[in-house]
């Protein structure tokens with residue numbers, strides 16, 4: 302499995318990174334590479350094109366409907382519909398499955414400004430998440446867990462073949478946006494890579510509950526859940542990521558990274 306950080310800026314696009322977006326890829330036994338995009342936040346659709354042709358994406362998995370996780374779907378729609386060479390008005394390409402919260406199709410239509418009677422159905426097949434369910438995309442299985450955020454929000458536990466030994470299954474846990482809860486702990490349990498948000502700072506945001514994690518609390522979850530590697534993400538540009546890293550190092554003994562835009566992690 303390969304995880305490419307397309308965007309890691311928390312809450313809005315920053316000067317060095319788009320908002321949340323991750324490309325996850327793995328190859329099936331027939332040699333076909335499959336690609337899932339986790340979240341498509343503000344500014345992410347541009348950076349995504351550095352890593353993949355948007356027509357080659359097999360599915361989108363959206364954690365929740367805050368704009369820093371989904372607003373660039375409008376741009377994806379334009380690209381898919383009107384691309385002069387490959388747009389779906391001119392070809393028989395299938396719609397891309399978009400796994401997302403319940404109201405996503407309506408929200409995306411309003412965000413783009415579709416007229417009554419118009420839909421994105423030719424471009425996207427909307428599939429609402431069902432909590433506790435498992436979704437299969439090529440060699441991936443995605444276990445969906447509800448997490449602790451003010452809107453309908455999910456995190457994912459994604460299983461797929463190892464990049465180094467395809468006979469072995471590895472797990473990527475992605476927190477989405479959350480405070481500590483059972484869901485994010487289930488996501489992180491024994492994960493090979495735990496990609497976890499850390500939007501808050503200790504000593505500054507302690508009084509705010511049910512919204513985000515700090516580096517310290519993300520690392521505590523990683524330790525308790527025995528995650529093998531921790532990648533901290535969703536860090537707003539008003540934070541110093543080195544403070545987040547230092548918070549985490551005091552709580553978690555394993556390998557710890559700050560998500561780096563454009564970096565690919567293979568495991």
Ligand SMILES: [Zn+2]
Nearest residue numbers: 312367369478
């Ligand atoms: Zn967010």
Ligand SMILES: [Zn+2]
Nearest residue numbers: 365367450478
């Ligand atoms: Zn959010």
